[in-house]
Amino acid sequence: MKILVTGGLGFIGSHTVVELQNEGFEVVVIDDCSNSSKDVLKGITKITGKAPLFENIDLKEKDKVEDFFKRHQDIQGVIHFAASKAVGESVEKPLLYYENNLGTLVYILKELVKKNKASFIFSSSCTVYGQADEMPITESAPIKPAESPYGNTKQIGEEIIFDTCKVTPSLNAIALRYFNPMGAHPSNEIGELPTGVPQNLVPFITQTGIGLREQLSVFGDDYPTPDGTAVRDYIYVVDLAKAHVIALKRLLENRNVTNYEVFNVGTGKGSSVLEVIQSFERVSGKKLNYKFVARRAGDITSAYANTTKANDDLGWKSEYTLDEAMKSAWNWEQKIRK
Numbered sequence: 228m229k230i231l232v233t234g235g236l237g238f239i240g241s242h243t244v245v246e247l248q249n250e251g252f253e254v255v256v257i258d259d260c261s262n263s264s265k266d267v268l269k270g271i272t273k274i275t276g277k278a279p280l281f282e283n284i285d286l287k288e289k290d291k292v293e294d295f296f297k298r299h300q301d302i303q304g305v306i307h308f309a310a311s312k313a314v315g316e317s318v319e320k321p322l323l324y325y326e327n328n329l330g331t332l333v334y335i336l337k338e339l340v341k342k343n344k345a346s347f348i349f350s351s352s353c354t355v356y357g358q359a360d361e362m363p364i365t366e367s368a369p370i371k372p373a374e375s376p377y378g379n380t381k382q383i384g385e386e387i388i389f390d391t392c393k394v395t396p397s398l399n400a401i402a403l404r405y406f407n408p409m410g411a412h413p414s415n416e417i418g419e420l421p422t423g424v425p426q427n428l429v430p431f432i433t434q435t436g437i438g439l440r441e442q443l444s445v446f447g448d449d450y451p452t453p454d455g456t457a458v459r460d461y462i463y464v465v466d467l468a469k470a471h472v473i474a475l476k477r478l479l480e481n482r483n484v485t486n487y488e489v490f491n492v493g494t495g496k497g498s499s500v501l502e503v504i505q506s507f508e509r510v511s512g513k514k515l516n517y518k519f520v521a522r523r524a525g526d527i528t529s530a531y532a533n534t535t536k537a538n539d540d541l542g543w544k545s546e547y548t549l550d551e552a553m554k555s556a557w558n559w560e561q562k563i564r565k
Contacts, residue, residue, distance in 0.1 A: 229253045229301050230475065233286060233335070234308030235279065236263035238419045239350065239408055242468035243306060245274050245417070250472055254279040255299060257286065257309065262422055270416035286331035296338040304346035304475050307335060310380070313426045314525065317377035328380035332387060340395045346478035347400040348471055349388055353460075353491070353530055354378035355404060362497070363533035366404070366489050374525040385489070392487040399478040399486045406460035406493035406532050408467050410552035411559030418559035419464075428500065429461070429553070432507050433560035436515055443515060445500050447522035452529060456500035460493035460531035463547035463555070467492055473543045484540075493532030494545045503549070510554040 230247055234240045235256030241263075247254050248271070256268075256279045265281070272278040284291050286309055296302070310328040311317065317324040332349075339345040355378065356364050357371025373379035388400050409429040411418025425431040435443045448455040470492045477483055498506075504515050538544050 228303055228479070229255060229299065230304045230306065231255050231257065231299070231302050232279075232306045232308065233257045233331075234263070234310065234350075236260065236265065236267040237308055239405075239464060239467060240308040241267045241271055241417045242412060242464045243308070243471045244271055244279055245412065246465070246468045246472045248275040248277055248279065255302065256281045257284045257295070259283060259285045259309075262311075264420060267417055267420075270412075273416050274412065274414050286334060287327060289334050292331075292334040292338060303344070304348070304479060305335060305339065306348040306350075306471055306475065307332065308350045310350065312377060314375045314377050315426070317375050317380075321376040324376045324380055328377075329383055329387070332384050336387070336391050336398075339398055340391065342397065344397050345399070346475060347388070347398060348474050348478075349384060349400060349402040351385055351402040351404045351489070352378070352381045353404050353406045353493070353532065355382050355385065356530065358527040359530065362529055363495060363531050364491065365533040366491055366536050374527075389487050396486060399483055400488075401474045401478060401483070402487075402489045403470060403474060403492045404489060405467060406462055406491070406530065408464045409461050410463045410465070410547070410555040412465060413555060415558050415562050418556070418563070420563070428503060429556050430560075432504065432515060433556050435517070436507060436511055436513050436557065437560050437564050439564065441516070443504070443517040444520045445504075445517055446520055446526060448519040449522075450528045452499055454499050454501045457526055458497040458499050458529040458531065460496065461498055461503065461549055461552065462493050462545055463552035466545040466547055470537070470541070470543045473541055477541065490537045490541050491532040491534060492537060492543075493534055495532055495534040497529060497531035498549055503553070506549050506553045507557065510550055511557050
């Protein structure tokens with residue numbers, strides 16, 4: 228069975244390609260390599276023993292998307308990762324984010340609605356909740372006004388899919404709302420490869436630990452949390468990748484309750500910035516150089532998932548601890564700096 232993975236050379240995408248191939252799916256990857264490397268294909272191939280079919284396509288080019296689906300009419304499912312994802316950059320370049328994150332989604336859905344049956348998994352985010360009123364966050368929590376154009380593209384993206392499913396019974400879709408992915412594959416063949424200054428906490432920690440960054444800035448020590456630092460739900464990337472495979476099978480086997488569903492994908496446990504730093508220090512045996520600075524605009528106090536729906540309805544549960552995920556991230560950092 229042939230599955231398209233857009234953005235399949237990226238951090239989460241590449242790990243999902245591995246899990247799909249391990250489950251026997253035939254995978255086609257589309258990636259324009261604007262925030263990834265074609266070298267990731269080597270890692271995927273080394274892990275699985277099979278290279279996915281790869282096409283370097285910019286999904287903003289509508290005619291190329293149409294041509295791709297004409298050439299691959301046997302695609303039965305799409306997992307859509309391809310998107311720009313830096314919050315700060317989205318504030319500075321909103322039109323780039325709206326074009327890249329929403330235009331491409333529309334072009335893919337326009338091709339899928341032509342099919343007799345299609346399954347679609349959308350890479351969404353817990354940013355749609357903003358600062359939720361209650362912890363842990365359930366899927367029924369109110370969608371708050373977005374803090375950034377990036378967050379807004381996830382909200383609008385979900386609305387586009389919902390509206391399309393409502394009038395397209397042949398299209399089945401699931402939006403997976405990620406919390407904070409981290410780590411690397413246990414083989415140490417693929418992992419997170421941020422370009423420039425990392426936007427996420429864990430790669431900034433590991434880069435500081437290895438000496439690439441002089442010091443980690445901890446934004447805020449006066450939040451209303453046990454240690455004053457912001458709290459997030461950190462999920463191991465392989466656990467997250469497996470959630471995509473389970474969600475896809477749910478659609479392909481017609482086990483979905485409606486033709487549009489949403490699931491939180493997290494561990495159900497919140498960890499503060501200081502707790503994440505302490506995890507790094509435990510697994511690496513190194514003291515991290517960090518300092519407290521002022522809060523960052525747009526940051527929320529706390530966000531962690533209620534995973535009951537994912538556990539009970541989807542049949543998925545995270546397996547790895549924070550320390551296990553952090554150890555994999557540190558192993559990866561050491562490998563790529565050699």
